[in-house]
Amino acid sequence: MSKGVIAKTLHEFTDALERTLVSEDSAHGHGLLQSLDPRVKLVGLLALVVAASLSRKLSVLGVLFALGIVLALASRLSPFSLARTVWLVAFGFTCMIAGPAVFLVPGQVLYQLPQGSLAISEQGLHGALLLIVRVETAMTLSALLVLTTPWMQLLKALRALAAPVEVIALLAMTHRYIVLLMETANAMFESRQSRMVGRLNGREQRRLMVNTGGVLLGKTMEMGNQVFQAMQSRGFRGEVKLLTDFRLRTQDYVAIPGFAIAVAAAILAGR
């Protein structure tokens, strides 16, 4: 049976989410970023994200983006996987936001549309490109952090950098819980599909989405409570505790000045 748009989208969303959240395989790999102390990696990559956000030059953003690709390759991450899960998604969303600026920002006209008064301005195009490359770069660097660091180590690194206990507890729960929620949503749609004859029209699909959203909200609260109670029951009090203790090694002492130089250079050159 051919699936409806909603069920199909949700199914793909679940797959994507599972790939991202349960990407423990790549996080446990033997690449460059995987070998670094999570604290060094967290601070270094986030500082690069900040540098990318501050940069006003396409060339600097391009270099940072290229650096992200080099780090991904050195960490044995597939650029195709990054393209599918990060770049395309970021590109789509950013285009929606930046698209109108191409026409609305006044400036030197590069191309006049045949009908109407709309024109593509050089300043508008530059601004849109700047936003798209900036978002792509920031998303790539953030994805590198998530894909090369086991989730619990990432939380422990955040805690080591003084993130509040409440935030850590929330993130720890969210990790497991989002996948569960998506699985539940998927099961609900599959159950619906199995009892459905024919296809739903647009109005019926919207009504189904609203109804499912309501039921999911109820299940969300119930499951959230259960997961947190299960953690509490085994002694969890907000602190992330791991068997491995963080320890700086030779590669970390090389990475720290490496990150510092890259960040400083990007900020200075990007002004």
Add this chain to the structure above:
Amino acid sequence: MTAILPTHDFNSSSLEFAVDDAHFAYERVAALQGLTLEIRAGERIALLGANGSGKSTLLRLMDGLLFPSKGTVRFRGAALTEDALENDAFSHSFRRRVGLVFQNPDAQLFNPTVFDEVAFGPLQLGWSREEILERVHATLAWIGAEHLKDRAPYRLSGGEKKRVAIASVLVIDPDVLLLDEPTAALDPRSQSQVVELLESWNDGRKTIVSATHQLDIVSEIAERAVVMERGSVVADATSAEVLEDMDLLEAANLIQRRRRAPRLPARVSL
């Protein structure tokens, strides 16, 4: 045992739990209505009752996850209150002694691998690294799940999930084990594996409280049976006595003596 956290000294009375006139409601729906129950050390008890009789709520109260709106729940003389469990020493000592296995293993298994899952409790209790490694490996070997240690818990079968959920609690070797529907939704082989696991863990000194409505396992997992209905205790006797009382079981909606299934409505012609 290397406990590096502060501890609380519970009294050594043989009375493990004392639940006195406990009331609890979700929103406006009453789950417990003046429930009173005493549990002694080393007892194996089955809490029997139909869906909605308050079994799961009682277990959560006994595990200090929920708190009664009226009445008290005491563990070895100490009242289980929000304030008490906010205290590090009390919380650490209580969690070390009492473990709860949830009905839904998906809610309980939240770590990336089975090994991390079983190590979660000991880590929270501040055990040494060496002791955690030794205990986790021994526990996984005991439940026959060493080969699963690197697997993601959510990818296990129902029976495997339940065994890992039980192992993740038994690894700390608690004095009291609370089980919510330990064999619900399991196939017969997984059911008997879980029952055997519980039998082999209990050496006569441990207290086991199992909430269930599956009567076929009661005589294997408990000597005493407490029947609950609408949030209160309606019978408290030996398992054999309760299982023989058909009128009681039927009144508590635990058996249905009618043999004919209700007829389905006639098929609607389209």
